[in-house]
Amino acid sequence: MLLPKRMTRVLIVGSRGALKDTIEVLYQLESAHLIDFSADEDGFGLGAPLPASSDASQKLLKLRSLKKDLDLESMEIKDQVDVARIEADIADTIIELGAEITGAMESKNNIHARLNELEAKKTTLQNFQSIPLDLEYYHNYDSLKVFTGKIRGDPNIALKAAVPQYELFLSSDGGFVAVFVPKAQAEEAQKILVQFGFTEVPAPAGKGTPTDLIGRVDEELITLRGGLEEATKKSSDLREKHATFVMAADEHLSIIVEKAETPLRVGTTDYSFAMDAWVPTEDMTKVEKTISEKLSGKVHIESLETMARKEAHGHVHEDVHEEEIPTKLENGRTAKKFEFLTRLLSMPKYREIDPTAAMMITLPIFFGLMVGDMGYGIPFILLGALGLKKTKSNEWRIISTLLFFGGIWATLFGFFMFGEAYGMHFAEQHGEISWSSLLGMQLPQQFSIFGYDIPIGIYSKLHNVREMLYMSIWIGIAHLFIGFCIGFYNKTIRYGLKHAIMEKLSWLFILVGGAMLLLVLVDLMIRGVTVEMTDWRLLAAIPLMLVGVLMAYKGEGSGAILELPGLMGNIISYTRLAAIGMSKAGLALAFNTIAFEVIFAHDPLVSGSNSGDMIMLIAALAIFVIGHLTIFILAVLSAGLHSLRLHYVEFFMKFYEGGGVEFKPLKVIRKYTVDKIGTGE
Amino acid sequence: MADAGLIAIGAGIAVGLTGLASGFAEKEIGSAAIGAMAENEKLFGKGLILTVIPETIVIFGMVVAILLWLNM
CATH class of the missing domain: 3.30.70.2170 (Alpha-Beta Plaits)
Incomplete structure (x- = not known):
């Protein structure tokens, strides 16, 4: 497996x-x-390709262009078409559909072109609207030159000085002008106009006032828009009608071509x-x-x-x-769901252990530990279950899987280890706000089962920081230990026991020695206990590490010594398990304090005390919901990504090589078609 | 305790500066990783790993800050 x-x-x-x-x-x-x-x-x-290929390729080419015209990519298709039917209908359908679609597309394009043309004409006409002249007066003069266009400023005075005879119409907003001058003086007039930033807008042909013409253009626009709507409806009807067949035929032809x-x-x-x-x-x-x-x-x-x-x-x-x-990976049903995460990094090689199974166990545990709160754990389980039921895409399924299993662990940790929901402990602790003080009842701190006392909550994330750090470092050491063991096995099967001992057992020695040194360090620095030089942990740790380093040096060369601080970094990296839990607990405490202590005037030292004001209660609940929703979403991102990172970076690096080639057999995957008679050609 | 303020400032500096350092390092790696992913989506895993490597710096800072805090 x-x-x-x-x-x-x-x-x-x-x-x-x-x-x-x-x-x-x-x-x-x-x-x-x-x-x-x-x-x-x-x-x-x-x-050489089989003869079936060229015919199918040609059909496929036509079909794909139709598919693009119909814009089928976004359609969701549920029906499946029988291969025999495709075979029978495909040639006719392509021709028929081709004609229909081309017709529909063409009329749509024509309407679009005419619409654009008319809209441009309308804009031009609107310029002429404020000049009191009919359109026919702009054209057909023997001795006059007409300038019409946009202008900045009034050119009247300048024109008067340069041109003896002219007639000028300026629009009411002063931005448009029509000037009539004798042809002999056209050049001078134009020079003057250019000085005023004149840009020519030729007068459209036609008779009557511009306003009349605009009216007529508007009428035509309305008809055209109706036509466009009809054409769009027609193409969407075509789309509805033929989508299933086109998608199925595409799939069928692709399979033929591939074969x-x-x-x-x-x-x-x-x-x-x-x-x-x-x-x-x-x-x-x-x-x-x-x-x-x-x-x-x-x-x-x-x-x-x-x-x-x-x-x-x-x-x-x-x-x-x-x-x-x-x-070819071999995993059970549950582990298969996690395969995506292994592939995301890289495909395992043929000659190494597939880390999916190991990841399946520890990834949700880390996630749960970082969240560690029943209030988030239970919604995570529900969301995950819902996601697994409803979603299809790989990405959503893996997120749902992680939420589901992570949620289970989060609930377990939240109940037994931290005894809290939404950042509040069940029982009263440290004079902080808790469910007991808020609801005005004493929730138990432990319960008995078969005579054993089972505590509800041992640690508080914000008050037992020392223990949390200590615990996360030991989890790190254990996780890396497993990593090196897998590495040892990988090396053994690939290169033999000797290499495995030199390259991986050496690191196991260093890790175990380091763990013992850690115990000594904790005694010295945190607990303040003096440690004798003859302490068994020191006596064991130093030879272990020395032997380990020597073996690693022999097996891997001087690079191994450079990796020593890296190993320490890896272990300390696991403290994020505690840190992320703490940061979430801190945020939750802040929101709870604002909601209940500040707004709802609850005093954690007085059980059940509050302002008793309904409006304040509603405000407090609103803050509570928004705040915890934020933390909830952050929890998916931070806890999910960090637990993934601990696996990819710290854990996998100890044994994983990756870069394998996926086993891809000759195989047909049918989504839109069914092959009832067997091998449809 | 008179030293409490100094310890708090020290813890703040430890987390703050290492946070900046991580961010600075990740910024460059991250943008390069996104660039590489744009060309080849399969590089996501490798890109993610390379991007988060400097994160360890801020974790060191955090551990130092917590040790300081515990000695307050």
């Missing part, structure tokens, strides 16, 4: 005529990861083919049996080598370029 599935490398050879059937069989088996043929082998060339192009990954000669593939060892019997049954005698399958976990070329630091063995 922890290691990826064992892989066997196989060679499949046969006569070229059987290639198509072989591909079909492999697609049905869903357990062959094809290795791309490299063209450097003697006598073999790349295979038909598989020979491009296979080596062929004139009469034969050879394909290299990885098959999970457990599927080998099934694969061999199916191939010999279905392709009787025409195709031969040979198992070349079942890959061991040990590196073939022995040495650790040599960069060996061998065929990458694909990784």
Whole structure:
């Protein structure tokens, strides 16, 4: 379960005529990861796509352009179409749909173009509205030149000086002008106008007043907009009607093309083919049996080598370029949900432990410890369960999973360890606001089960900082210990026990020695106890660390010594488990104090005391809800990301290599289509 | 206690300066990581790891501050 599935490398050879059937069989088996043929082998060339490919590709091209016109990407489609129906209808549908869609799109585009044109005309006409002239007076003069356009300022005085004869109309706001001058003086008049920032706006053709014309344009605009609405409705009707079929046909054709192009990954000669593939060892019997049954005698399958976990070329630091063995992760139902997080970092290699299972256990615990509050834990469980039920995308599912399991731990920690909900303890403590003092009743501090006393809340996040820090550092040491142990195992299976001892056991020694030194340090610095030089912890720690460092130095070189402070940093990094819990408790305390002590006048020392004012109670509850909602959202971000980071950075670095290739067998995934009769071509 | 104020200031400096330092370091790594992710989404994991590495600085500061506070 922890290691990826064992892989066997196989060679499949046969006569070229059987290639198509072989591909079909492999697609049905869903357990062959094809290795791309490299063209450097003697006598073999790349295979040519099967004949089905070109026809399907052409159809697919047309279909995709229709799909784009219809804007189907955002549609949600639930129905599935039978492959046989697609086969029967596809050619006709593409032609028919093509004509309809092109027609609809064209009329829509035409309307758009005309709309733009009319709107531009309307803007021009609006300029002429405030000049009391009909439009026909601007055109058809033999001896007059007409200037119309925008202007800044009144050019009357300047014109009078330069041009003896002219007539000028200025719009009421002074921004538009129409000037009539004899053609002989047009040039001078223009010079003057330019000085006033004149930009020409030619008068539109037509008769009647500009206002009349605008009226007519408006009428046409209304008709056009109606037409546009109709065209839009028509295209959305088309979209509704054909979406299912188009999506299904797209999927079906893509599958055909993918299958038909598989020979491009296979080596062929004139009469034969050879394909290299990885098959999970457990599927080998099934694969061999199916191939010999279905392709009787025409195709031969040979198992070349079942890959061991040990590196073939022995040495650790040599960069060996061998065929990458694909990784097929093997996880149970719950662990599968966490696989996404492992993939997010990198795919595990074939020769190492898949860390998903380890992460599945500790990630929610860390999350729960950081939240550590029943008031948030229970909503987290509910939200997570809801998310798992409703959402489909990988990202949301993993967030929901984390919330669900993290919420369970948060509730457990919140109840047994911290005994609090929404930042308030159940029982009265330290003279702070608590549920007991607020509700005016004594909540128990422990309960009995089978004669054992079980406490509700041992620590307070803000008052037992020392203990919280201490605890988080020990969690860190334990977590890293597991990390090094996995690393030890990985090294053993890949390079043998000797390497594992030198590279990982050495660090285990250093870690354990460091943990003992920590005990001494805590005694010295925090508890203020004097420590004798003959204390057993010192006597054990120093030799352990020395031996560990020497071994690491021999195994990894001088870089190992540079990593020593790094290990200390890693351990201290786990104090964030305490720190984030504290910061949330601090925020919650602040909001609770504002809501109940300041606004609702509750005195934590007097049980059940308050101002008794309903309005104040409502205000207090509003602050309470908003404040805790903020903390709740922050908790997802900070607790989620930090627990992930502790795994990715501190934990994984101790053993994880990653960079493997995912096992991708030849396989068909149908979402919009169903294949009722078997292998639809 | 007369030293309480000084200890509080010391704790504040420890957290504040290390916080600034982390932020400063993460800013550059983070923007580079986003740039890399824009080209290749698969780099998210590596980008995240590299971005949060300097966070340890502020955790050191916090531990120092808490130790100071406990001795108040």
